[in-house]
Amino acid sequence: MKSTSIHDKIIISTYKTDGLYFSVGISSLTHRIVGIALPHDGVSDSVAEISRLHQECEVSDEYIGIAKTISRIYKGEKINxxxxxxxLKVTGSKNIKSVVKTPFEREVLIQTAKIPSGDVRTYKYIAEKLGTRAYRAVGTALGKNPFPIVIPCHRVVKSNMKIGEYRGGSEMKKEILENEGVRIIRDRIIK
DNA sequence: TCACTGGCCACCT
DNA sequence: CAGGTGGCCAGTG
Known part of the structure; x- marks a missing residue:
């Protein structure tokens, strides 16, 4: 069986601002985003975060504008x-590996995408939207979010309004939320 | 199959 | 308020 992914190539573009590097990976086949890196101090770390998940990658400036847009969202600009x-597709195939692994992860991401900038929801809220009590599984799914910043997993916090964990560290989560105008005192969201 | 592991939650000291 | 405990359930090997 032929895998279409054999001919797929991921173009990785990086935008630098304020000493931080933002990378985005885009499929040359579908032209959709397949990966976003959290900001890093160096360009190699930023590129590596995306390239280690894909077999064929090419670094290019082609999509630098998209990387820049992501950096602006990080800074708190409200961009649709x-x-x-x-x-966001999920394939069950062994040959063709999708970045989103299961329907559950996909639904978690879609619900999270609805949270407006400047606001937050809880892991429990997302779980209940999916009709389940798998609160922890929501956290696990968001921990694997291939599209951080654009799919705002940083806007999902604990039920007691404490910040909760983040792949880039809770300090980064706090920083993005504050950029979006969320008030935080002693690691707790103030409504 | 089955026994873990978690970006959690609620409840109890 | 901090820390501990049991519970929940999707993924993983």
Whole structure:
């Protein structure tokens, strides 16, 4: 069986601002985003975060504008991002590996995408939207979010309004939320 | 199959 | 308020 992913190539573009590097990976086949890196201090770490998940990658400036847009969201600008531009499909195939692994992860991401900038929801809220009590599984799914910043997993916090964990560290989570105008005192969201 | 492991939650000291 | 305990359930090997 032929895998279409054999001919797929991921283009990785990086935008630098304020000493931070933002990378985005885009499929040359589908033209959808397949990966976003959290900001890093160096360009190699930023590129590596995306490239280690894909076999064929090419570094290019082609999509630097998208990387820049992501950096602006990080800074707190309210920018509408089409969900259509993300590769959210889930394939069960062994040959063709999708970045989103299961329907559950996909639904968690879609619910999270609805949270407006400047606001937060809880892990429990997301779980209940999916009709389950798998609160922890929601956290696990968001921990694997291939599209951080654009799919705002940083806006999902604990039920007691404490910040909770983040792949880039809770300090980074706090920083993004504050950039969006969320008030935080002693690691707790103030409504 | 089955026994873990978790970006959690609620409840109890 | 901090820390501990049991519970929940999707993924993983």
């Amino acid at each position: 991002f089409e969900l259509e531009s993300l590769d």
